[in-house]
Amino acid sequence: MKEIFETYDVVVxxxxASGVAAAIAAVQNGAKTALVERSAYLGGKATAAYVGTICGAYLRSENQLGRFVSGGFLKQFVSELQIKSKTDLIKGKEGLQYLPYRKSAFKVLCDDLIRANKIDLFLQSTVHSASKKGSTIDNIELLNYDKNIKLQGKSFIDCSGDATLIDLLSLDLISSDQYQTSTQVFSVSDLTADNIENFKLSMMKSLQKGMRESGLTKAAKRLSIMPGASDFNQLYFKLSIPFEVTFETNRMTELNLYARSLVMEIFDFLKKGNKNFENARIVQIEDQVGIRTGRRHLGKKILNKREVLASIKDPTSIARGSWPIEYWSMDSKPKMEYFSLDDFYDIPAACLCSDSIDNLYFAGRNISADDEAIASARVIGTCLQTGFAAGILASDKVNGIEALESIKKVQNKLEF
Ligand SMILES: Cc1cc2nc3c(=O)[nH]c(=O)nc-3n(C[C@H](O)[C@H](O)[C@H](O)COP(=O)(O)OP(=O)(O)OC[C@H]3O[C@@H](n4cnc5c(N)ncnc54)[C@H](O)[C@@H]3O)c2cc1C
Structure with missing residues (x-):
C-alpha cells in the first residue's frame, strides 16, 4: 500500500513551460494544486535542452515590433523573463520575432512564481502509474526521490510533453510515422575572432574542408550558432542530430550518447584545425538532447495544418498561435510554412480536453494536433497559453462550472 500524500483539486x-503555466492558473483560480516534475528544476525543454529563444509570443510582422499575440499571463511571464535575462527582442527574416533568454533566468522565474503562488511542488518526482475508475482518473503514483507516494486528484493535466498518461492508462493517442529530428545544444568559451561574421565563415570553411578531406562526420553541416543568447566570450551552438527519434525502449540512451559523441568529434576537429578554437573549452553540453515532438493525446478535436495555415478563428479559442509551421525532418534545415503577417490562428478548447477521460486535460507540446499543426503550436509562447488555459478549464471543472463559461474566463484573462 502506497502512502497517500494528499488529495488535490488539480494535479499537473x-x-x-506549459505545466508551470497550468499550475499557476489553477491555483489562482482557487484550486488546491500539485505540480510534479521529474527533474530537479523547472522549465522542461526550455531549461534541460536550453532551446534558447521564446517563439510564438509575438505576432509575425514587418512593421509592428514586439506586439504580443495575447496578453495576461503570456505577456507577464515573457516580460519578466526578458527583464531577468537582460536580452533584447530579435526581428528575424520573414517578420519573425523572438526573445533570447538565459537558462538560469527561466529556472529562477519558474521557482519564484511557484513559490509566490504557494503551489505544492514535487521535484525529482517521476509519475510511473495512474488509476482510473470508469472514465475518471482517481490518482497517480510517483517516485518522490526515493519514496513511492500517491496523489489523489479531482482533475489532472498532462503537461509531460510526451503524453505520459497515454501509456499509463492505455489511452488512444496521436502518433506520427516519423517524428521531427532532435537537437543538442552546447556552449564553448575562450574563442577568438575579430567579429562574429568572420568567425562563422571561418568555422564553416573548416568544417566543409574536414567533411571533404578528413572524414569528419557529415553531421557537421548541421551545426549553427544560437541567436541572441550568446556573447562573444561564450557561444551557444545547436547541432541537429541525424538519428531517427522513436519511442522504443532505451532509444533515448542511444540518442543522448550519439549526440554527445558528435559534439565531441566536431569540437575536437575545430580545436585542432581552426585558429579561433585554439584555446577553446566546452563549458556545457546541455542535459538533454531536445526532442521536438512525441506522441500526443487524442482530444475532442484535433488541430490541423489547414486550420493553422488559414489562421482560423474559433469562438471557443483558448490560445493563439503566431509561429509558422517549422518542421524539422532529416534535412539540415527546417521546412517553414507561413500564414499571413500580423495574424494568428485560434486553438479551440476541445484540443486540450480528453476524448475519453472526463477529468483529463493536456497542454504544451502534447495537445491534440496533427504533425504539422504541432510543428507550430509546440513553441514556448503557445505552450504558456495552452498551459494557462488548461489550468482554468481543469479547476473550473472541479467546481462544476460550465465549459463555455470557463472558456470566456480564459479569453478575458489572456485579453483576447
Ligand atoms: C531542439 C529544440 C529547439 C526548439 N527551439 C525553440 C525555440 O527556439 N523557441 C521556442 O519557443 N520553442 C522551441 N522549441 C519548442 C519548445 O522548447 C518546447 O516545445 C516547449 O518548451 C515544450 O514545453 P512543454 O511544457 O509542453 O513540455 P516540456 O518542456 O517537454 O516539459 C515537460 C516536462 O514534463 C516532465 N515529465 C515528463 N514525464 C514526466 C513524468 N512521468 N513524471 C514527472 N515529470 C515528467 C519533463 O521532465 C519536463 O520537464 C524547441 C524544441 C526543441 C526540442
Whole structure:
C-alpha cells in the first residue's frame, strides 16, 4: 500500500513551460494544486535542452515590433523573463520575432512564481502509474526521490510533453510515422575572432574542408550558432542530430550518447584545425538532447495544418498561435510554412480536453494536433497559453462550472 500524500483539486504532471503555466492558473483560480516534475528544476525543454529563444509570443510582422499575440499571463511571464535575462527582442527574416533568454533566468522565474503562488511542488518526482475508475482518473503514483507516494486528484493535466498518461492508462493517442529530428545544444568559451561574421565563415570553411578531406562526420553541416543568447566570450551552438527519434525502449540512451559523441568529434576537429578554437573549452553540453515532438493525446478535436495555415478563428479559442509551421525532418534545415503577417490562428478548447477521460486535460507540446499543426503550436509562447488555459478549464471543472463559461474566463484573462 502506497502512502497517500494528499488529495488535490488539480494535479499537473510535468513542470515545463506549459505545466508551470497550468499550475499557476489553477491555483489562482482557487484550486488546491500539485505540480510534479521529474527533474530537479523547472522549465522542461526550455531549461534541460536550453532551446534558447521564446517563439510564438509575438505576432509575425514587418512593421509592428514586439506586439504580443495575447496578453495576461503570456505577456507577464515573457516580460519578466526578458527583464531577468537582460536580452533584447530579435526581428528575424520573414517578420519573425523572438526573445533570447538565459537558462538560469527561466529556472529562477519558474521557482519564484511557484513559490509566490504557494503551489505544492514535487521535484525529482517521476509519475510511473495512474488509476482510473470508469472514465475518471482517481490518482497517480510517483517516485518522490526515493519514496513511492500517491496523489489523489479531482482533475489532472498532462503537461509531460510526451503524453505520459497515454501509456499509463492505455489511452488512444496521436502518433506520427516519423517524428521531427532532435537537437543538442552546447556552449564553448575562450574563442577568438575579430567579429562574429568572420568567425562563422571561418568555422564553416573548416568544417566543409574536414567533411571533404578528413572524414569528419557529415553531421557537421548541421551545426549553427544560437541567436541572441550568446556573447562573444561564450557561444551557444545547436547541432541537429541525424538519428531517427522513436519511442522504443532505451532509444533515448542511444540518442543522448550519439549526440554527445558528435559534439565531441566536431569540437575536437575545430580545436585542432581552426585558429579561433585554439584555446577553446566546452563549458556545457546541455542535459538533454531536445526532442521536438512525441506522441500526443487524442482530444475532442484535433488541430490541423489547414486550420493553422488559414489562421482560423474559433469562438471557443483558448490560445493563439503566431509561429509558422517549422518542421524539422532529416534535412539540415527546417521546412517553414507561413500564414499571413500580423495574424494568428485560434486553438479551440476541445484540443486540450480528453476524448475519453472526463477529468483529463493536456497542454504544451502534447495537445491534440496533427504533425504539422504541432510543428507550430509546440513553441514556448503557445505552450504558456495552452498551459494557462488548461489550468482554468481543469479547476473550473472541479467546481462544476460550465465549459463555455470557463472558456470566456480564459479569453478575458489572456485579453483576447
Ligand atoms: C531542439 C529544440 C529547439 C526548439 N527551439 C525553440 C525555440 O527556439 N523557441 C521556442 O519557443 N520553442 C522551441 N522549441 C519548442 C519548445 O522548447 C518546447 O516545445 C516547449 O518548451 C515544450 O514545453 P512543454 O511544457 O509542453 O513540455 P516540456 O518542456 O517537454 O516539459 C515537460 C516536462 O514534463 C516532465 N515529465 C515528463 N514525464 C514526466 C513524468 N512521468 N513524471 C514527472 N515529470 C515528467 C519533463 O521532465 C519536463 O520537464 C524547441 C524544441 C526543441 C526540442
Amino acid at each position: 504532471i510535468g513542470g515545463g
